[in-house]
Amino acid sequence: MAAETHTCRQEPTDVLRIGDALSRPVYGRPDGASARVLLLAAGQRIESELQLRRLREAGFAVQLPSEERSPNDPALPPADPSPPAASAMFTQRLEAGQRLRQTVIEAAGDITRRVASGAAPDIPNLLSASSVLAAEVAADPYAVATVAHLQQCDDYTVEHSADVAILTVAIAHLLGRGATDLRLLALAGLLHDVGKQRVPKEILDKPGPLTPEELKEVRRHPQHGFDILTHCEDCAPEARLVALQHHECPDGSGYPAGCARSVLHPYSLIAAVADTFDAMTADRVYHKGIPARPALLQLHAARETHFDAAAVAALIKLVGVYPVGTRVVLNTGERAVVIAPNPEDTTRPVVQVDQDHLGRALARSFTLFLQGASCCIVAAQ
Numbered sequence: 386m387a388a389e390t391h392t393c394r395q396e397p398t399d400v401l402r403i404g405d406a407l408s409r410p411v412y413g414r415p416d417g418a419s420a421r422v423l424l425l426a427a428g429q430r431i432e433s434e435l436q437l438r439r440l441r442e443a444g445f446a447v448q449l450p451s452e453e454r455s456p457n458d459p460a461l462p463p464a465d466p467s468p469p470a471a472s473a474m475f476t477q478r479l480e481a482g483q484r485l486r487q488t489v490i491e492a493a494g495d496i497t498r499r500v501a502s503g504a505a506p507d508i509p510n511l512l513s514a515s516s517v518l519a520a521e522v523a524a525d526p527y528a529v530a531t532v533a534h535l536q537q538c539d540d541y542t543v544e545h546s547a548d549v550a551i552l553t554v555a556i557a558h559l560l561g562r563g564a565t566d567l568r569l570l571a572l573a574g575l576l577h578d579v580g581k582q583r584v585p586k587e588i589l590d591k592p593g594p595l596t597p598e599e600l601k602e603v604r605r606h607p608q609h610g611f612d613i614l615t616h617c618e619d620c621a622p623e624a625r626l627v628a629l630q631h632h633e634c635p636d637g638s639g640y641p642a643g644c645a646r647s648v649l650h651p652y653s654l655i656a657a658v659a660d661t662f663d664a665m666t667a668d669r670v671y672h673k674g675i676p677a678r679p680a681l682l683q684l685h686a687a688r689e690t691h692f693d694a695a696a697v698a699a700l701i702k703l704v705g706v707y708p709v710g711t712r713v714v715l716n717t718g719e720r721a722v723v724i725a726p727n728p729e730d731t732t733r734p735v736v737q738v739d740q741d742h743l744g745r746a747l748a749r750s751f752t753l754f755l756q757g758a759s760c761c762i763v764a765a766q
Contacts, residue, residue: 401440401447406430411443429758439741478528479725485521486532486547488514493546493575500582500613508572508619515571519554519564522571526555527728530703533663542581542589545663550574552659552700559699560655573627573652576620577660580610580628592670604640607632626650631657636690654693658684658700661692677708678765706731712766718742720766727756736762 401407406429431437437447492514496506522529533548553574554567562570581589584606588599595603610628614620630653633639635646639657646654665680681701688694705726707713712722713736720740727734733755739747755761 401431401437401445403431411440478525479531482529482532485518485529486551489518489547489550490543493543496575496579497543497582500579505617506576506579508617511572511575515568518550518571519567522554522558523567526558526703527726530555531709531725541669542578545667546575546578548663549577549656549659552663553656555703556655556659556696556699559703560695569621569623570652570655572621573624574656576614576624577627577631577656579613580606583609590670607641623650623652627653627656631660634691635693655696658692658696662700676710677704678711681708702731705734707734707762707765713762714764714766715760716763717760720744730756733761
């Protein structure tokens with residue numbers, strides 16, 4: 386049975402235990418802190434022994450689970466095994482996103498296998514997967530985008546195609562694209578790198594720098610992709626153009642043709658942002674992925690020349706000012722890792738608090754939804 390949550394007054398005569406929640410925020414100066422910090426937000430349940438110790442340092446009477454009690458002492462309430470409703474809902478959303486990503490990975494893997502064997506992509510099957518992806522992203526774009534970059538298979542091209550499809554559709558949704566556009570963009574994202582099947586694997590997987598000739602060969606993959614899809618009679622022309630143009634830039638500096646913005650399809654501009662972001666943040670044999678935050682900053686800096694500014698802005702909103710995986714410092718001094726963006730306020734994502742104000746690991750980390758909380762992020766690490 387879940388433990389009862391107690392509401393206590395902020396007076397030293399109250400004995401605080403795990404499971405209690407204070408009616409007002411509590412401030413104090415923990416050992417090592419140079420100024421008063423927030424110890425516990427109003428309504429936030431006490432979830433760890435460390436929180437109790439900090440409250441004790443601030444003058445509150447607390448009962449630690451690790452302390453010996455006499456037989457006459459009241460028993461502590463058992464820890465509540467059930468997460469808060471918001472946390473449970475968040476977990477369910479992530480699990481649904483992970484299942485969707487696996488479906489998309491399977492569709493991307495089918496493309497690779499068929500083209501590698503000389504067959505054409507199974508467009509009807511891909512359209513079915515694209516419809517599912519479009520519908521799921523429209524229902525919950527932030528949770529779906531959060532599961533991008535999970536390591537689920539050993540083939541980078543397959544995972545990259547799946548993640549680009551997810552991010553492309555999510556960006557397009559934030560840009561106001563309708564259901565038909567989202568389905569076509571999902572298909573285009575899945576097929577955007579199909580031309581790499583005609584690039585020798587030893588070049589794609591080479592751990593060191595490419596020679597000029599090898600680089601030239603890699604840069605032929607957009608044309609290869611266009612040629613492959615041209616022979617698929619039931620492939621949408623938009624998908625063919627994305628395969629051809631996803632490395633082109635609005636200022637004409639891209640490849641394979643150095644096209645100006647006026648001839649680039651809007652879908653290609655969206656896919657280019659998703660493709661570049663995923664490539665920058667993914668680990669490869671020759672490239673260690675960079676964190677999402679600096680990748681977003683680089684995209685933002687090039688938004689008027691190499692990328693579509695609206696698509697970059699949508700990606701930043703989607704991923705958040707503090708992207709998933711970013712380590713942050715709260716105004717309480719505690720350290721946390723971002724585990725989900727917050728579309729209502731990108732400066733207040735969902736975080737997992739795992740270190741105290743001195744950088745020591747918590748015995749029990751906890752999820753904190755910064756939206757509406759009295760604490761906030763003061764620095765990103």
